[in-house]
Amino acid sequence: MAAPLPIAAHREEIIARLRAEQVLIVVGETGSGKTTQLCQYALDDGLCAPGRMVAVSQPRRIAAIAAARRVAEERGCAVGGEVSYTVRFDDTVSASTRIRYLTDGSLLREALDSPRLERYSLVIMDEAHERSINTDVLFGLLRRLLRSGARPDLRVVVASATLDVRKFAHFFDDCAAVHVPGRAHPVAIFHAAPPPRAPDCDGRARAGRVEGAAAEGRYVEDAVELCMRLHRSRPVGPSEDVLIFLTGAREIALACAALEQLAAADAARGAAHALRVLPLHAGLPTDAQARVFSPTSAAERKVVVATNLAETSLTIDGIRCVIDCGYAKVQRYDCARGMELLSTEPISKAAARQRAGRAGRTRAGECFRLYSEEAFARGWPDHGEPEIARAALPSVALSLKCMGVRDLLAFDLLDPPPRRALLRALSDLHAIGALDDQGVPTELGARIVRLPVEPRLGAALAKAAELGCVDEVATIAAMLSGEDVFLRAPHANAAGTAGGAEAGGATADGGGWARARARLAPGGAACGAAGAEVDVREADQLLLLALYAEYARTPPAAIVSWAAECGVQLRAMHAARDVRAQLVALVASSGLAARAAPAPCDEPLGRRVRRALCAGFFAHAVRRVGTGGDACVPLAVLAGASLGEGGVGTTSVLLRPLAHSAAVLNGAHALIYHELVWTTCAQMRCICRVESSWLDEPLRRLRAAVDPLVLAGARPAPDAGADADGVAGASGGGARARCTDARH
Ligand code: CDP
Ligand code: MG
Numbered sequence: 049m050a051a052p053l054p055i056a057a058h059r060e061e062i063i064a065r066l067r068a069e070q071v072l073i074v075v076g077e078t079g080s081g082k083t084t085q086l087c088q089y090a091l092d093d094g095l096c097a098p099g100r101m102v103a104v105s106q107p108r109r110i111a112a113i114a115a116a117r118r119v120a121e122e123r124g125c126a127v128g129g130e131v132s133y134t135v136r137f138d139d140t141v142s143a144s145t146r147i148r149y150l151t152d153g154s155l156l157r158e159a160l161d162s163p164r165l166e167r168y169s170l171v172i173m174d175e176a177h178e179r180s181i182n183t184d185v186l187f188g189l190l191r192r193l194l195r196s197g198a199r200p201d202l203r204v205v206v207a208s209a210t211l212d213v214r215k216f217a218h219f220f221d222d223c224a225a226v227h228v229p230g231r232a233h234p235v236a237i238f239h240a241a242p243p244p245r246a247p248d249c250d251g252r253a254r255a256g257r258v259e260g261a262a263a264e265g266r267y268v269e270d271a272v273e274l275c276m277r278l279h280r281s282r283p284v285g286p287s288e289d290v291l292i293f294l295t296g297a298r299e300i301a302l303a304c305a306a307l308e309q310l311a312a313a314d315a316a317r318g319a320a321h322a323l324r325v326l327p328l329h330a331g332l333p334t335d336a337q338a339r340v341f342s343p344t345s346a347a348e349r350k351v352v353v354a355t356n357l358a359e360t361s362l363t364i365d366g367i368r369c370v371i372d373c374g375y376a377k378v379q380r381y382d383c384a385r386g387m388e389l390l391s392t393e394p395i396s397k398a399a400a401r402q403r404a405g406r407a408g409r410t411r412a413g414e415c416f417r418l419y420s421e422e423a424f425a426r427g428w429p430d431h432g433e434p435e436i437a438r439a440a441l442p443s444v445a446l447s448l449k450c451m452g453v454r455d456l457l458a459f460d461l462l463d464p465p466p467r468r469a470l471l472r473a474l475s476d477l478h479a480i481g482a483l484d485d486q487g488v489p490t491e492l493g494a495r496i497v498r499l500p501v502e503p504r505l506g507a508a509l510a511k512a513a514e515l516g517c518v519d520e521v522a523t524i525a526a527m528l529s530g531e532d533v534f535l536r537a538p539h540a541n542a543a544g545t546a547g548g549a550e551a552g553g554a555t556a557d558g559g560g561w562a563r564a565r566a567r568l569a570p571g572g573a574a575c576g577a578a579g580a581e582v583d584v585r586e587a588d589q590l591l592l593l594a595l596y597a598e599y600a601r602t603p604p605a606a607i608v609s610w611a612a613e614c615g616v617q618l619r620a621m622h623a624a625r626d627v628r629a630q631l632v633a634l635v636a637s638s639g640l641a642a643r644a645a646p647a648p649c650d651e652p653l654g655r656r657v658r659r660a661l662c663a664g665f666f667a668h669a670v671r672r673v674g675t676g677g678d679a680c681v682p683l684a685v686l687a688g689a690s691l692g693e694g695g696v697g698t699t700s701v702l703l704r705p706l707a708h709s710a711a712v713l714n715g716a717h718a719l720i721y722h723e724l725v726w727t728t729c730a731q732m733r734c735i736c737r738v739e740s741s742w743l744d745e746p747l748r749r750l751r752a753a754v755d756p757l758v759l760a761g762a763r764p765a766p767d768a769g770a771d772a773d774g775v776a777g778a779s780g781g782g783a784r785a786r787c788t789d790a791r792h
Contacts, residue, residue, distance in 0.1 A: 053081035055228050062086070062226055063093045066170070066203050070194055071223040073176075073206045073213050077230025078402065079363040079409050082207040083115050083174055084122065087147045090170050095203065100169040101145055105152045107180035109135040110330055110337050111361035116140070116149040117338070136500050137627045152182035153500075159189055160450055160497060164199050175361055176208040176216060179434035179462070185444050188461045189451065191220060209360045210398060219462055233408040235370075235415050240270070242420035267373040267418045268299050271353075272306045274371055274416055279349055280314070282368075284321040286343060287410050289350040291358060292371040293403050295392055300327045300353045307351060321347060328354035328362075331531060333619055340364055356395070359402045363409070370407040372400060374419040374428070381440040383469045387682070387701070387724055388440055396432040400424070436465045441473035442503045446482055449489050450497045455761040471756035476667055478759055479749045480507040487759035495638045501525060501631070508664030509631065513640040515656040518632055523596050524589045524657070526627035528722055528734060531620040533595070534560020560615045561591070561708035567614065568594045582654035585711050587736035589661060589722070590654050596624065662738045665720040666746035669738065670703055678704050678713055680732070683747060705732045712737060 055062075055076055065072050076082050087102045089095075096102050106112040116133035123130060128140040134150040141148055150158075152173075159165060171190065173183060190204050206216050213225050271292050278290060294300050304325045311323035328340045340358075344350040344366060352364055356376045378393045395403070400417070407413025417424065436444075444465075445456060453459045456470060477483045482493030482503055489497070496506030505525050512521035527533055568591065569584040584591040595614070599621050602610045611618040635641055662669075670680035679702045703724070705713050709732070713719070718740050721732035757763040 051231075053079075053085060054231050055081035055085050058226055058228050059085075059089050059093075063089060063095065065224055065226065066090070066095055066205070069224060070200075070202065071204045071206065071220040073208065073216055073220075073223060073225035074228065075208050075211060075213050075225055076228030077232060078209045078360045078405065080228045080230060082209075082228070083111070083361075084119050086172055086205060086207065087170075088119065088123070090172075090203075090205075091146050096146060096169040097201070101148045101167055102170045102172065103155060103165070103168045104147065104149045104172045104174055105155045105183065105186065106149060106361065107152050107175050107178050107183055108330065108357065108361050109151050110332075110334065110357065111175070112149040112151050113138075113334050114338065114341075114362060116147075119147060119149075137630055152180060152186055156182050156186055156189075156447060157498070157500060159186070160447060163189075163451055164193060165202065166199075169201065170203040170205065172205040172207055174207045176206045177210040178360070179432070179436070181435040181439050181444060184434060184436050184462055185448070187216075187219065188459060191460065194220075209402065215462060219460075231409075232405060233410070233412045235404050235408040235413045237404055237415045237417065239417045239421040239424065240419055242422060267375070268294060268303050269306075270418050271371050271373060272303050272310070274418075275307060275351055276310050278369055279311075279321070279323055279351070280319075282349075284344075284349040285346055287366045288368045289344055289352070289364075289366045290369045290371065291364065291367045291406055292351065292353045292373075293356065293358065294353060294373050295375050295377045296355060297327075297329045297331045300329055300355070303353050307353070321349060324348050324350045326350060326352050328352050328358055330355065330357060333531070333623075356399065356403075358406065359399060364406070365410060367406050367409060368411070368413050370403055370413065370415040372403045372415060372417050374400065374417060374424070378438070380438045381469060383466070383472050387730065389724065389730060394419075394428045396429050397424070398431050400428065434463050436461065436463060439465075439469075441465055441469050442476050445470060445473040446477055446489065446493060446497050446503055449477075449483065449487070449761075450494055453761075457757075457760050457762040471760060474756050474759035475750070475754070477503060478754055479667065479746055480504065480664065481749075482507065483759055485754050485758070486765040487761050495640050498638055499631070499634055501529070504664040504667070506664070508661050509635050510640050511663035512657070512660035513635055515651075515660055517653060517656045517660055518635050518641060519628075520593055520653065520657045521660050522628050522631035522635065523624070524592055524661070525631060526624040527592045527596060527620075528589075529627060530623045531617060532560075533592070533617055533620045533624065534564070535615050535617050561588070563615050564595050565591055565708070565711060568598065581652075582657070585714075586654055587658055587661075588709055588712055588734040589736050590657065592734075593657070596621070596628075600625075658736050658738060659742060661736055662720055662742045663746070665722065665736075666738075666743055667750070668720045668722070668732075669718060669743050669747075670721065670732070671718050672713075672716065673702070678710070680704065680719065683718070683743065701730070703730055703732050705735050709735045718743060 062072065062074060074082055074086065083104065087104050090102050104115065106115065112133045112135050116127050116131050120127045120129070120131040125131060127133065128142055129144050131147045132141040132145040132149070134141055134148060134154045136151065136153060155171075165171060173186060173190070176183060193199055194202070194204065204220075206220070208216065217223055217225055271294065275290055275292060282288060292303065294303060304327050307323065307325045311325070315322065324344070326340050328337060340352050340362075341364065350366070352358065358364060374394055375392050376395045376399070377390055379388055379390050381388050404415035407415050448456055448459060456474070457467065474483065474487065477493065478485070480503060481490060482496060484490050492507070492510055496503055496510055499506045499509060501509070509518060509521055509525065512518045565584065582590045582593060584594050595616070599607075599610070599616070607618065611621070669683040671683055673679050673681050681702060703721070705721070706725070712735050716737040718738050719735045720738050722734035724730045725733045755763065758765050
């Protein structure tokens with residue numbers, strides 16, 4: 049690196065403050081060196097006690113890995129030595145590790161077993177401005193830990209890219225902040241003229257207000273066209289690269305395909321300059337992600353087509369032009385319907401500034417916004433919304449409960465989560481049996497919280513342990529948690545994709561599924577992983593299981609041709625194999641398997657697997673409505689009217705499965721789905737037939753209407769509380785004001 053990073057000038061100040069105080073905020077423009085340097089300063093200047101580590105927590109997995117690689121390189125060691133990373137299902141930490149990058153989710157899980165974070169001398173909470181839900185929860189836990197006085201030697205650094213840090217400082221008892229001035233060059237900003245476009249028809253409540261939401265999908269073409277215009281008219285070289293912000297993997301694939309096609313046509317006509325097109329989003333394998341950092345040669349231009357991943361958490365040098373579509377995909381939990389939806393929404397003005405800033409890192413740059421200035425001023429929000437305000441909360445609620453937070457409503461966070469969502473999460477946890485009627489974690493809850501999967505899947509694995517089908521359910525969980533195992537049709541044509549569909553892969557292209565079904569189940573039945581027959585018509589999940597069984601049976605020498613023949617993404621299958629092995633081991637070590645009864649041998653394997661899935665995903669149960677159609681109504685919505693404060697009244701919604709699931713739908717009455725994907729409407733991805741009787745008990749629990757305030761710990765349980773103060777628990781709102789102290 050030629051010039052020293054901006055943060056280097058503040059090294060002494062930062063270290064001196066950290067010697068004197070427990071918490072410090074470091075604010076610095078993206079690229080100033082917070083992520084890669086702070087931890088090294090702390091280690092090299094003796095802030096890390098022997099035998100302890102510096103933790104650097106990241107909201108994003110890819111950023112944790114990239115930073116560990118970079119810092120290992122700077123220190124001349126291999127990743128997994130002095131510098132390591134830990135992300136879900138991939139841990140490189142070793143006895144010699146002193147700097148450990150980890151996702152905030154991994155750190156949160158560690159805090160379950162080690163609430164005083166004893167392995168660390170310093171915890172750097174990076175990308176604080178992103179306000180990811182796990183980072184927010186860790187802030188709450190760290191504050192509780194510091195105030196308890198149990199770790200007077202622990203230091204905490206809150207690293208943020210935005211200047212507004214009053215909130216963080218206030219939260220940590222008015223701690224000090226060090227400001228690192230950026231080295232930004234001016235960036236000229238150009239807005240698109242307001243286009244005369246018809247409004248969108250899918251009723252996106254928030255995005256609908258602003259112009260341009262109508263053009264979702266259009267901006268992909270606009271971005272491609274503009275990029276080619278810039279490429280053809282500007283010089284190329286190391287600091288002439290282009291960064292395009294789109295909203296998701298699918299749009300990025302479309303844009304990349306179109307750019308490559310146009311660049312190839314230019315090359316055929318004898319163009320002098322090449323265009324190197326690189327996608328960047330969280331769903332890519334790490335080696336593909338790492339390619340965006342490769343330097344550009346003198347005769348080519350690099351164009352990185354990215355999600356908001358490139359906004360602050362990753363810095364790519366040499367960007368001259370930014371093209372910003374102005375939107376991002378945002379996951380929102382619809383509390384009333386108990387569903388997670390993905391919507392495309394305008395980014396905040398703060399995020400738009402960050403995106404523009406990516407062009408001014410090494411020299412003066414330009415930012416082209418594909419939306420009008422008027423719309424930006426009127427319709428784009430000033431600040432983003434913290435994830436905790438829009439996320440489903442079961443994982444967080446269960447973690448906090450298991451860490452001994454008695455009253456969740458009184459637990460102090462930077463922004464309190466919506467009360468309705470929290471109470472709903474508690475009801476859901478109660479329904480899967482993770483909390484008892486008093487809101488205390490059950491043995492089951494205490495075990496599933498340690499599995500690195502959402503509580504629903506944890507409950508399914510627990511049931512699988514009981515039914516003797518852990519291998520199978522772990523296989524399914526692994527195949528659904530990573531990259532799509534089916535290859536997409538090569539670059540589905542960019543034209544006519546107004547929908548910007550997204551999420552988890554299997555949206556528009558069901559070709560892989562259809563092919564697998566035709567091949568694996570000509571007569572309906574196929575072989576399960578353990579060699580037992582399963583009927584793949586009963587569940588998409590069983591089809592995945594049969595596919596995995598075939599993969600596992602195929603000799604290594606034949607595996608590449610097998611994958612090509614089946615339209616299967618081999619990398620995703622290998623990853624699933626690793627995750628599956630880890631899940632099986634984790635279930636074994638969690639004690640879930642030990643407490644399970646021996647499997648009943650007379651029940652078919654496929655049925656046991658479906659029963660286990662149902663035990664976790666019953667809240668995703670639907671029933672078909674009408675005759676012959678594919679419309680289904682969620683049963684939780686029907687049961688929801690009695691969910692106390694989290695209840696839903698008369699809200700109703702119809703869901704449909706993806707087209708390739710038709711074989712499962714046919715003849716089924718009740719189903720559960722794995723997740724919803726958002727195309728033009730909410731569609732169920734991966735459906736599984738269930739028997740109505742399996743739903744009786746969980747739905748009874750859902751309807752049991754245990755007061756969610758009791759579950760939250762904000763109100764005594766009816767028996768325990770009635771004599772103490774005459775409040776009968778289930779009625780009377782007064783108890784909520786007497787929340788117990790959160791800092792016990
Ligand atoms: O965290 P912050 O945005 O403040 O900066 P950083 O991630 O520590 O990056 C500091 C500098 O290191 C960047 O400006 C890049 O020049 C360089 N860097 C890099 O080249 N490759 C990486 N993988 C990470 C950082
Ligand atoms: Mg950073």
